[in-house]
Amino acid sequence: MLFNSFAFLLAFLPCALVLHWMAERFAPQWRLPLLVVLSLAFYAYWDWRFLPLLMASILINWTVARLFGHRPRHELIYGAIAVNLLVLGLFKYADFAIGLAGEVAGETFTPLRLALPLGISFFTFHHIMYLTDLKAGRAPQFGLTRYALYIAFFPQVLAGPLVRWTEIMHQFDERPYLRPDAAERFARGLMLLTVGLAKKVFIGDPLSLYVNPAYEAAANGAVSVQAAWQAALAFPFQIYFDFSGYTDMALGIALLFGIVLPQNFESPYRATSLQDFWRRWHMTLSRFLRDYLYIGMGGNRYGLALQLFALFMTMTLGGLWHGAGLTFVVWGMAHGAGLCAGVLWRKAGLRMPTLAGWTLTFAFVALTFVLFRATSFDAAWTIYEALLGFGPDGERIKWRTIALAALVAMVGPTAWTFVHRLPPSRWVAVLTALVFVVIMFKIGDDANYEFIYFQF
Incomplete structure (x- = not known):
């Protein structure tokens, strides 16, 4: 179920919070098992056929970790990581590979057309992070319940943020509602959820009306100059408000259950260099790529x-992670080349004025x-031609919504900062409630858009 759906907001979340409070109050030993059950139920709501895959991945990786604890052979970890990547590759990249093989061979091969399990990229990376740290001696052993919750915790299982075990495992042992700041944390969680919903519903979704028709027209071979510019300017803000809105909701929902998740965005469109952009955009993924790919390939040592x-290969693989298509690969290569150019610029001791940067x-x-948004190179080329006036x-x-989005993204604080700056007061609670009610009416009137990053 979507975070921005009535099923989640009016049924699942309230019931989950009541059950969690009852467990915390009367049977604390059942709190974590309950969260595991709730997380699996949340995942199964999308498509129950993929629940066995998630459960099997948890059980197999946990078993490998236990075996490694008894007999620390690195082959166990390498084998488990290989199997995780193989499963990810089968579901996400098999048809892409089959299509490429057909083009090279000049043949037409039948694709598998396997449905992509939601969140498979994210829970696969969680397994890899833990197993890699376990092999390096940085991670301890955990019981099955805690490990299952680390992988499947429902606020972050579908689209992140990517959470390191060091950031969350110790929180599972806390009694969140006994903390002196429990009420304040709960209130800020509700505000984060509301702000994230507002970003998605009031800014991200309306921008899709500027973006989708232009790219559909480009896919059909023609798009007007104005529509191309409108889409090119709108999409960066659409994907930002869509994904950062999801992250704000995930952080807020987790906070309601006493868990603090890492932030994922830090005003990326204020960046004055490409390196700065990737330190602010999808920060948990950037951190994963840096620590487990870039440094693993030697880094700057x-x-x-x-x-x-x-650096180039890390970003290329990062592009491939985003989607099984050559447009994503080239998008990643372009960012890899841009980051390499930045390294050479700094090595040469050159400087860039802030505004120019x-x-x-x-x-x-x-x-x-x-390239990221277009469905093909032909569609992307059609957009680029129109941007140059050949259309x-x-x-x-239509610039007003784009201008509003730019203003909020570039001038305003992040949702996390905004919510934590607000002083606890009655008027803040009333305003949050009013905004939430307006969002409910908006969701009821409009089409309920899925989150862009669910496809990754």
Whole structure:
């Protein structure tokens, strides 16, 4: 179920909170098992056929970790990571590989057309992070209940944030409603949920009306100059408010259950370099790519040539992670090349004026997002041609929603900062409740859009 659906907001979440409070109050030993059951029920709501896959992945990886604890053979960890990647590859990349093989061979091979289990990229990466740290001696053994909750915790199982075990495991042992600040944390969780919903419903979803028709037209071979510019400017903000709104909701919901998840965005469109952008955008993924790919390939420890290679390959693989398509790979390669250029610029001791750095960074991000959003290279090329003026004339650009989105994204604080700056007061509670009610009416009137990152 979607976070922005009546089923979740008016049924699942209230029932889950009541059950969690009862367990915390009367049977604390059942709190974590209850959260596991709730998380599995939440996941099964999407498609119960994929629940056995999630449960099997938890049980198998946990068993490997236990075996490694009794007999620390690195082959166990390597084998488990390979199996995790193989399963991910089967569901997410098999048809992509079959299509590429067919193009190379000049044949037509039948695709498998396997349905993509929601969240498989995220829970696979959680397994890999824990197993890698276990092999390195940084992670301890955990019981099955705690490990299952680490992997399947419902606020973050479908689209992150990517949470390290060090950030969450110790919180499972707390009694969250006995904390002196329990009421304040609960209230801020409700506010985060409301702000995230507002970002998604009032900004992210309306921007899709500017983006989707343009890319559909481009896929059909023609798009007007105005529509192309409108889509190119709107999509960076659409995906930001959609995904950061989801993250705010996830952080707020987790806080209602006494769990603090890591932040995932830090005003990325204020970035004055591409390196700065990736330190602010999808920060938990950037951290994973840095620590488990870039550093694993040598990082900056073995000379400039290897550093540039590791950086380029990390971003290329990051692009492939986002989608089984060559447009995603080229998008990742473009960012890898841009980051490598930034390294060389800094190595040369050159400097960039702040305004010029911000302008170039936003332009680069927005233009490469065309590859990310387009369904094919032909569609992307059609958009690029229209941006250069080689396209039919169309209606004037609708800029007001884009301008509002830019203002909020570039000037306003992040939702986490905004919510934690607000002093506890009655008027804040009333305002939050009013906004939530308006959101409920908005959800009831409009189509309920899924979150963009669910496809990854």
